[in-house]
Amino acid sequence: MKRQQMHGLAMALMLTTALPAAAAHAQAATATSAKPWMNPKLNADQRADLIVAQMTQDEKLTLVFGYFGSNQEKPKFTPSPEARMGSAGYIPGIPRLGVPPQWETDAGVGVATQRESSDPYLERTSLPSGIATAATWNPELAYKGGAMIGSEARDSGFNVMLAGGVNLAREPRNGRNFEYGGEDPLLAGRMVGAQIRGIQSNNTISTIKHWALNGQETGRMTVSSNIGDAAARQSDFLAFEFAIENASPGSVMCAYNRINSTYACENDYLLNEVLKKDWAYTGYVMSDWGGTHSTAKAANAGLDQESAYTFDKQPYFGAPLKAALADGSVSQARLDDMARRITRSMFAHGLFDHPVSKKPIDFTAHAKVTQADAEEAIVLLKNDGGVLPLTRTARTIAVIGSHADVGVLSGGGSSQVFPIGGMAVKGLGPKGFPGPIVYHPNSPLKALQARNPGARITYSDGSDPAAAAKLAADSDVVIVFAHQWAAESQDYSLTLADNQDALIDAVGAANPRTVVVLQTGGPVLMPWLSKVGAVVEAWFSGTNGGEAIARVLTGEVNPSGRLPITFPASADQLPRRTIDCDPAKPDDFCDVDYDIEGAAVGYKWFDQKGHAPLFAFGHGLSYSTFGYSDLKTSVAGGALTVSFKVTNTGKVAGKDVPQVYVGPKANAGWEAPRRLAGFKKVDLAPGASTTVSLTVDPRLLATFDSKAKTWNIAGGAYEVSLGASSRDLGAKAEVTVAAAKLPVSYDAPK
Numbered sequence: 001m002k003r004q005q006m007h008g009l010a011m012a013l014m015l016t017t018a019l020p021a022a023a024a025h026a027q028a029a030t031a032t033s034a035k036p037w038m039n040p041k042l043n044a045d046q047r048a049d050l051i052v053a054q055m056t057q058d059e060k061l062t063l064v065f066g067y068f069g070s071n072q073e074k075p076k077f078t079p080s081p082e083a084r085m086g087s088a089g090y091i092p093g094i095p096r097l098g099v100p101p102q103w104e105t106d107a108g109v110g111v112a113t114q115r116e117s118s119d120p121y122l123e124r125t126s127l128p129s130g131i132a133t134a135a136t137w138n139p140e141l142a143y144k145g146g147a148m149i150g151s152e153a154r155d156s157g158f159n160v161m162l163a164g165g166v167n168l169a170r171e172p173r174n175g176r177n178f179e180y181g182g183e184d185p186l187l188a189g190r191m192v193g194a195q196i197r198g199i200q201s202n203n204t205i206s207t208i209k210h211w212a213l214n215g216q217e218t219g220r221m222t223v224s225s226n227i228g229d230a231a232a233r234q235s236d237f238l239a240f241e242f243a244i245e246n247a248s249p250g251s252v253m254c255a256y257n258r259i260n261s262t263y264a265c266e267n268d269y270l271l272n273e274v275l276k277k278d279w280a281y282t283g284y285v286m287s288d289w290g291g292t293h294s295t296a297k298a299a300n301a302g303l304d305q306e307s308a309y310t311f312d313k314q315p316y317f318g319a320p321l322k323a324a325l326a327d328g329s330v331s332q333a334r335l336d337d338m339a340r341r342i343t344r345s346m347f348a349h350g351l352f353d354h355p356v357s358k359k360p361i362d363f364t365a366h367a368k369v370t371q372a373d374a375e376e377a378i379v380l381l382k383n384d385g386g387v388l389p390l391t392r393t394a395r396t397i398a399v400i401g402s403h404a405d406v407g408v409l410s411g412g413g414s415s416q417v418f419p420i421g422g423m424a425v426k427g428l429g430p431k432g433f434p435g436p437i438v439y440h441p442n443s444p445l446k447a448l449q450a451r452n453p454g455a456r457i458t459y460s461d462g463s464d465p466a467a468a469a470k471l472a473a474d475s476d477v478v479i480v481f482a483h484q485w486a487a488e489s490q491d492y493s494l495t496l497a498d499n500q501d502a503l504i505d506a507v508g509a510a511n512p513r514t515v516v517v518l519q520t521g522g523p524v525l526m527p528w529l530s531k532v533g534a535v536v537e538a539w540f541s542g543t544n545g546g547e548a549i550a551r552v553l554t555g556e557v558n559p560s561g562r563l564p565i566t567f568p569a570s571a572d573q574l575p576r577r578t579i580d581c582d583p584a585k586p587d588d589f590c591d592v593d594y595d596i597e598g599a600a601v602g603y604k605w606f607d608q609k610g611h612a613p614l615f616a617f618g619h620g621l622s623y624s625t626f627g628y629s630d631l632k633t634s635v636a637g638g639a640l641t642v643s644f645k646v647t648n649t650g651k652v653a654g655k656d657v658p659q660v661y662v663g664p665k666a667n668a669g670w671e672a673p674r675r676l677a678g679f680k681k682v683d684l685a686p687g688a689s690t691t692v693s694l695t696v697d698p699r700l701l702a703t704f705d706s707k708a709k710t711w712n713i714a715g716g717a718y719e720v721s722l723g724a725s726s727r728d729l730g731a732k733a734e735v736t737v738a739a740a741k742l743p744v745s746y747d748a749p750k
């Protein structure tokens with residue numbers, strides 16, 4: 001095209017596009033001048049200051065007082081028509097100022113539906129459980145999963161996602177471990193932080209929860225978690241600290257329990273001192289649903305928003321807060337700070353600039369995301385005699401138990417995502433909360449049949465161990481599925497329910513080429529372990545769990561999961577032989593002494609006590625083998641860097657998770673001999689190698705001085721160990737680290 005023509009056309013184009021743009025610009029300018037806080041060039045702090053300055057007292061009070069988003073059997077409650085029916089929460093907007101409502105949905109594996117007397121439930125994509133994602137040791141996958149469920153939240157009309165469960169698995173029988181990131185602060189903080197970042201990439205606020213030390217479900221509304229400051233900072237708090245630095249969650253949800261006898265949501269030490277002062281957290285603290293217990297005490301302790309007030313004994317942040325402001329027991333400055341923190345997070349995470357609206361969801365694409373997560377989460381715990389992967393030579397395969405013919409198990413409670421296509425099995429579990437027991441309709445049996453067209457695959461429901469044993473004896477290989485449902489509001493036993501140990505024992509005795517597929521929310525005991533050839537932990541595997549399990553069992557996917565939680569050989573090995581508090585008296589005040597183990601949570605306790613676990617933190621086998629070499633350490637500018645080479649020494653491609661543990665040679669007052677200091681998931685073809693370099697966060701070399709409020713690194717020699725788990729450590733290197741003190745406000749370099 002000739003230049004002049006081009007010029008004329010370009011000019012014409014510019015004018016036609018310019019006029020509306022100019023008009024739009026003028027309109028925006030008017031809007032911005034009328035609402036200067038809508039200027040996206042300002043930062044979140046500036047915008048929050050501007051908008052709060054324009055708010056009336058009642059408008060500020062609107063922001064801090066939340067409603068449930070569902071009709072609740074008791075107390076009967078009619079949600080606002082603006083709320084999303086079946087959702088967890090809703091806070092009205094302020095149309096005069098352009099403040100959007102806050103539409104809140106649970107939770108960490110996808111868009112959950114609160115139980116409704118009416119059908120249908122909202123059906124959405126479910127990730128595998130939080131502990132399964134942690135078992136991938138792959139932050140990129142966690143991010144992708146978060147990005148997927150965050151997009152489903154937005155496209156379902158929500159702009160706040162109540163996710164980010166990161167409570168350390170202090171108690172392996174905690175009924176909500178399935179929602180969290182395991183027992184180690186570095187792993188949990190990295191994995192849950194990555195998921196929160198993914199969720200918030202959708203212009204959606206994510207929470208991080210439950211702050212803090214919500215370590216068991218027995219007595220969850222009243223139990224006091226008792227622990228010293230330094231032990232907490234080096235364990236549970238550190239997981240939150242890593243995740244908050246990693247992801248800047250818009251909100252922190254304070255927990256139900258008490259900490260050292262003071263409720264979390266009115267605990268000045270927890271909310272004001274540690275979170276807002278020491279860590280300079282700029283977001284807002286929302287209560288858990290029923291976690292608010294006062295007005296002035298809670299507000300002055302740092303609570304910024306009462307969630308779902310009908311769950312509380314009083315509407316504490318409703319009229320009582322207005323009265324407290326009037327009588328001065330809550331200052332005006334405190335209310336202004338509450339409103340500012342909430343709007344700051346809303347600006348920072350795009351809620352003003354990207355108003356939420358409902359859109360169609362690409363469930364096919366999302367199924368791939370959850371399946372990839374589920375596949376990498378699966379941990380091959382045992383594989384004797386090469387029982388796995390299933391080979392084509394297996395002509396007769398028995399599949400037994402746990403409704404494996406129709407679906408895969410999920411965890412119960414507020415995080416329950418109801419399956420696309422409806423529940424695979426109906427009528428299971430409690431009628432009310434935290435039931436029902438939900439199986440996602442993705443059949444492992446069907447997925448196996450599709451991959452073994454030539455084999456005769458027979459299913460038995462496992463209700464008759466003798467019949468199952470007979471089928472096992474007549475089969476080349478047996479796959480028995482075992483389940484242990486876990487749910488919010490109740491803890492669970494390490495012993496498999498429903499007499500499954502007897503079933504597995506009978507099947508294993510009948511045919512040693514037996515594969516056990518565990519669908520659990522955490523560790524279980526395995527009295528039958530010596531009788532079976534292979535054990536796989538599939539966790540609660542989400543929407544496409546059946547496909548994921550079949551792909552791993554057949555070798556289409558080489559398993560690469562590693563345990564994020566120790567599997568004990570017996571409850572006698574635990575800091576508490578039985579769980580404290582009485583499940584029959586949920587409202588009684590009771591105490592749990594976490595100073596027994598202090599910061600020595602999980603494998604650290606086992607190392608400190610010299611206990612041999614059934615399966616160790618970090619353990620997981622592969623269909624390939626990997627070698628580690630060239631371990632090197634260096635200290636520069638106070639930072640310890642560890643590098644090494646990983647080689648796939650096997651015959652099939654696969655992923656591995658080399659782990660670095662560090663501990664002082666001399667007693668430095670640590671809680672245990674060593675701590676996880678770094679890890680990296682690598683993907684290698686047979687014979688291929690890669691070099692990994694990790695920098696250790698200095699807080700992992702330190703102990704916390706509560707008086708001075710510093711992280712103190714003792715000068716001296718440290719042992720760096722490289723291995724495939726916390727108990728399978730090979731190459732070691734000694735490194736000398738200089739003494740150092742870091743402020744409590746220390747942030748790892750991004």
Ligand code: GLC
Nearest residue numbers: 088106107162209288289414
């Ligand atoms: C629940 C849970 C919390 C959830 C909230 C809303 O009881 O403790 O994790 O986000 O209430 O359902």
